Amino acid sequence: MVLFGGSQMNISSWVQRAKQEMQEIGVESIRDSGILPERGAKFFPVIGYPPLTMFSDMDQEPLFNNLQQRHERPLLGYAHIPFCPSRCTFCHWITKTKSKSEEVDMYLDYLEREMILYKQNMGVDAIPVQSVLIGGGTPTYPSAQQMERFMKMYTTHYDLSGCTQFSVEAEPGTLLGKDGYEKLRIMKDYGVDRISLGVQSFDDDILRYMGRVHTHAETLESIRNMRKAGIGNVFIDLIYGYPNQTVEMWAQHMLEAVSLDIEGYQLYRLRIKQHGDRQGNIIVQARKNPERFPETDEVLLMKYLGIMISEEHGFHEYQTRCFAKKPEYISHYLRDWAADLADVAGVGVSAWSTLRGVFAINVGDANLQNYYNLIDQGKVAINRGKMRTKDDELRRSFILPLKNMKVNKQQFTERTGETINNFFHNEVTWLKQLGLLAENDQDIWLTKLGKYFADEVATQFFNPDYMPFEDVMRAPAQIAVG
Structure with missing residues (x-):
């Protein structure tokens, strides 16, 4: 018997209970309903809307043109640090591994220049933000001295006086020992109050297979270092559905996980096909050794186990796939843009922005030269984007709040000028009949079953031209009621 955190159940008991609950809530009926691609063997993570596949070539002009005449939204801050200790097999983003200190210094030079260009285009002395995420890559890869330089320039060019949370992504091996503690102390001094630690697995063999260079023991040491430095909100990331798992x-x-000294965690299903700026090497493993990957039934069981064990131990799913002891511990950045539809001012290679109806993504290239070239031309380093149409706004105003928390009907109408009943009547009625949605006079939300299939439910509200899979059933044109 393996026991953690005071649990009185052994592993097989947890697994059997999860299987029984999945049967009771009707997981198989949804797998048979036709709304899941290949009965759940494939999935599309709904991170934003419209999806990145709908973006086309674009420079900075549409993002900033007539900015003051466009409807203002609350603003969030994002910065991308692309450096990493290693290239993870599951990573679909732009990274640079084992970079020398001079490379990091040069990137920071250009990153600050882009911050200055960005705020000049916005017509402000400093960009006012209500929450911040520093992502990557590995933002904690730079040295302590470089970390202080970055923090100083970020808090100079971004106004954090109204910021409710300053969050940084991290890798365990970069937060060890005296150097790691010094980085943490510097971040804490500049207002960082939440760290999201890329743990991914507690098994050293799987970590090596992932291409990670940290160990489980180092994960525990890095958490102790964070606590020693006074970081009061520690999250970790874990991946399920990985080969050999x-x-x-x-x-x-x-x-x-539920026994650790942490405030919460995010649980991710392994993504094999590209969804960022670069195809992850995991697709090579999937083609070469498919037998190492868990079957779909096993992956879905893992997903339910994560939810069930979390809830049993006081970690609640306050935002889809985000589990925490208290709601204020989840990422305010993710909550604010996904549930409240705030705008984002993003800088750095492959960073993204959304300002007053326009999406933009910075150039993503591994050698960074294209990023540097655009900044040398006096431009924010944007090379792709989309001016959102009315249809985009209507769907985004429903899809993202629904997937992440709930849709408030009055807020939807205030944002779009439409009612949900007029625009999504068939979809909502049909998905309620399937047991995936519920509603009252004020809100529409995912049921327990719907939250389990949150991504798949969300895609039901996509524009048909944006659908990631062709083999899924959509709401019938006529819905039988009664």
């Missing part, structure tokens, strides 16, 4: 192993890892 069993259901029993995942259940054991979840039981360990």
Whole structure:
């Protein structure tokens, strides 16, 4: 028997209970309904809307043109640090591995220049933001001295006086020992109050297979270092559905996760196909050794185990796939842009922005030269984007709040000028009949079953031209009621 966190159940008991609950809430009926691509074997993570596949070539002009005449939204801050200790097999983003200190210094030079260009285009002395995420890559890869330089320039060019949370992504191996503690102390001094740690797995063999260079022991040491530095909100990321991962192993890892000295975690299903600026090497493994990957039934069971064990131990899903002891511990940045539809001012290679109806993404290239070239031309380094149409706004105003928390009907109408009943009557009625949605006079939300299939439910509200898969059933044109 393996016990964690005071649990009185062994691993097989947790697994059997999860199977029974999945049957009781009707998981198989949804797999048979036709709304899941290949009965759940494939999935599309709904991170934003419209999806990035709908973006086309664009420079900075549409993002900033007539900015003051466009409807203002609350603003968030994002910066991208692309450097990493290693290239993870599951990563679909632009990274640079084992970079020398001079490369990091040069990137910071250009990053500050882009911040200055950005605020000049906005017509402000400093960009006012209500929450911040520093992502990557590995933002904690730079040295302590470089970390202080970055923090100083970021808090100079971004106004954090009204910021409710300053969050930084991190890798365990970069936060060890005296140097790691010094980075943490510097971040804390500049207002960082939340760190999201890329743990991914507690198993050293799987970590090596992932291409990670940290160990489980180093994960625990980095958490202790964070606490020593006074970081009061520690999150970790974990991935399920990985090669060589069993259901029993995942259940054991979840039981360990709920026993750690952390405020919460985010659980990710392994994404094999590209969804960022670069195809992850995991697709090579999937083609070469498919037998190492868990079957779909096992992956879905892992997903339910994560939810069930979390809830049993006081980690609640306050935002889809984000579990925390209290709602204020989740990422305010993710909450603000996904549930409240705030704008984002993003800088750095492959960073993204959304300002008053326009999406933009910075150039993503591994050698960084294209990023540098655009800044040398006096431009924010944007090379793709989309001016959102009315249809985009209507769907975005429903899809993102629904997937992440709930849709308030009055807020939807205030944002779009439409009612949900007029625009999504068939979809809502049909998905309610399937047991995936519920509503009252004020809100529409995902049921327990709907939250389990949150991404798949969200895609039901996509414009037909944006659908990621062709083999899924959509709401019938006529809905039988009664």
